[in-house]
Amino acid sequence: MTAPSPVPAPALLCVDDLRVRIGGSSIVHGVSFDVPATGVTVLLGRNGVGKTTTLKAILGLLPAGAQISGAVRLSGTSIAGEPTHRRVRRGLGYVPEDRGVFGGLTVSENLRLAERDGVNGRGPDYDTVYALFPELERRGRQRAGTLSGGQQQMVAIARVLLNSNRLLLIDEPTKGLAPRVVTEVADVLERVAAQVPILLVEQNLAVVRRLGQDAVVLASGVIVHTGPITGLLADLELTRSLLGVGHHQKPSPREAGVL
């Protein structure tokens, strides 16, 4: 972490009064928050409060019939009216909740598909990807559908690391993974976060504590809290009321097992 500068850096991503209605019911009603240009911003909240919907709205990935209003600005440029592929080409890397790996394609085909503009005009950065995930190089010819959940998550993360992105949007990367694999994923995200800012949706508080810098807390489609992660997690009463997790004086077994 760098020392706090006297002048706050301009936000990388601004979400302003985002509203989403799907099938007549309002999922997100008036969400505004900023994502700074460094570190990991964590979008927190209980299940079903609109975290994934918010990420998808930023990317323009919501299904037909979704009514979306509000502004999304990347470095000051409004991107809300653009089709998804154009927003992504501005430098957004997306790792979806279900990982979005193409099961019928091989691992190397999955990576090849994700090749965009590469990094600094030098083509896709396979060196970084294979240094982080040597297993993916060995399993290049294997069909991605036959990989384990953790390996698929690595493919999904590797895809966004091939290109130079300005912001990564990562949705519950540790969901459903074994504790050992959760630690591996957290290790990788920590190294990635040193290079590129991340907007992270995560329920595992141990991972949140380890990676997070700023917190944005959603509850039933509205923002109920923003501020530094450390302040939020230190305030047990606030954590419990906002996230609905029993946060005891001692670390829970789940948390202790992970770190």
Added chain:
Amino acid sequence: MTTVILLVLTGLGLSGLYFLVASGLSLVFGLADVLNFAHGLFLSIGAYATWWAVNNLPGASAEGWGFVLAALVGVAAGAALACVVELVLIRALYRRPIQQVLVTVGLSLAGVALLQAVWGADSLPFPRPAWTQRVTRVGGAAVPNAGLLLIVAAAAVLVALLVLLRFSRVGLVIRAGVEDRAMVTALGIDVRRAFTLVFAIGGAAAALAGVLAGVSFGAVSPGQGTSLLIFGFIVVVIGGLGSITGSAAAAVAVGLVQQFVNYFSPGLGDICVVALLAIVLLIRPRGLASLSGRVAA
């Protein structure tokens, strides 16, 4: 024995025709979720454009390279019409399936009516090279060359499509798009370009089917595409939506069943094809392609 050889080869000729119609339908549905009822129109346009070229285009004729030129005009017309249909009518209606069905059904009816208005409702004699009207002796059976031509053409199209899907970047995009279109866009790829290409490929294959159907039947009529389209849809459903190899296998099954049964009991073959469809759907609701688990290719 000679009868069996004759039935197998003429049946496979029919399979070739069905595959040419079905391959485009299958890719378009698999990638873009568009049930294109106007696909038969591409077939008719291919046949009529070829017929027109032979009669009007200098250099085109019913023989040799002149016929190849005429057939290329037909195939290009089918591909061009498919592109226009995708860009003008379908593109505005992605993710609105009911409107798509209405538009493509309407276009199919209007297209047939337009062909009738211009060239009449009666079938026209189709120009065809003399060698396609002769037969080749295969194991004692006299097999019509037109049927062999259909087999060769369909096999060539099958190989070309598989090579495209497996080894090209756009093939990769198509295979991935059949699995999860939204995720392809989330990787920064404009998947709609692949839609247009797939429509063009499907239109070209259907137009080629129209030309070869004309050669095979010796005549072309406005409703020909629509009637072949029904079997095209059956092949696509049996084969598994979005799978080219599935469509090829299903086309072989449908063509052989139809030819053999029709030989012993004319007319019953078409009913048996529908029965085959029902059986496959009962045993394997997602079609033959779910055998291998592979989605496209």
